[in-house]
Amino acid sequence: MVNLIDAHVHLDLYKDDELEQLMTMTNQVESIISVSFHLDSCKKNLLLAEKFEKVKPAFGFHPEQALPPGQELEELFNWIKENQDKMVAIGEVGLPFYLRTGKNVVNFSLERYLEVLEQFILLSKQLDKPIVLHAVYDDAPIACTLLEKHSVTKAHFHWFKGDYKTLERMKNNGYFVSVTPDIVYEKEIQDLVRCYPLEQIMVETDGPWAFEGPFKGTLTNPTMMKESIKVISQIKKLTEPEVLEQIYRNTKDFYGL
Known part of the structure; x- marks a missing residue:
């Protein structure tokens, strides 16, 4: 019987008592890919990886926030290069869909975010590491174009949402997607x-x-993925062990675990 792998989580954002509770619930979880928000987040995820063998860190800059000054970004890129052997991927990086489409957004410029994403794509190619992307809806085809431009194929679109034309493009390019527990109650x-x-x-x-749904009021934890596996097996008309085995192999191979 294979174990689960959580392909995307922000362990560094849990409170200390929540993290302690979380780590007691991982008996059937082989690995946890903990992605980063910024440099301090990268450093914390590295410490968590040193403390917990199951934690596999990814280093990057989450796009749903203001970009830091160029000097800080340069420091982040240099730190990632120095610690490349301690990470499994570049991530989480991408484009700020929710930030720029939210209420009270004025004079937002996407150009700089595109430049930063392209830098991260180039870094993933240089370091030969997978890249974890936050690129949903209208941003997904933009990200695809940048990946294609630099012939980067080892891309993981986490919690993907978008149109079928983009899905077909992603499928043909060999990109991976991951789904959260909201598959239990979200038709999309x-x-x-x-x-x-x-x-x-x-x-x-x-x-x-x-x-929401059956998970409302519950601390988000890896055991919820069992419910995701159950729904995927129903959709694909396969047994739960068959789906678990395939998804386990997908994740293990993608991240080189």
Whole structure:
């Protein structure tokens, strides 16, 4: 019986008592890919990886926030290069869809974010590491174009949401997607899984993000992925062990675990 792998979580954002509780719930979890928000987040994830063998860190800059000055970004890129052997991927990086489409957004410029994403894509190619992307809806085809421009194929679009034309493009390029526990109650995510190859799907929690439905009021934790596996198996008309085995292999191979 293979174990689960959480393909995307923000361990550094859990409170200390929550993290302690979380780590007691990982008996059936082989690895946890903990992605980063910024340099301090990268450093904390590295410390967590040194403390917990299951934690596999990814280093990057989350796009749903203001970009730091160029000097700080340069420091982040240099730190990542210095610690490349301690990470499994570049991430989380991407484009600020929710930031720029939210209320009270004025004079937002996407150009600088595109430059930074392209820098991260080039870094992933230089270091030969997978890249974890936050690129949803209209941002997804933009990210695809940048990946294609630099012939980067080892890309993971986490918690993906977008149109079928983009999904087809991603599928043909060999990109991976991961789904959160909201697949249990969100038709949009169920439809995505229905049309995407199982061989290119992973599961994640994106904790500590909280979920609705049967998970309302529950600390987001890796055991929730069992419910995701159950729904995926129903959609794909396969047994749960078959789906778990395939998704485990997808994630392990993608991240070189």
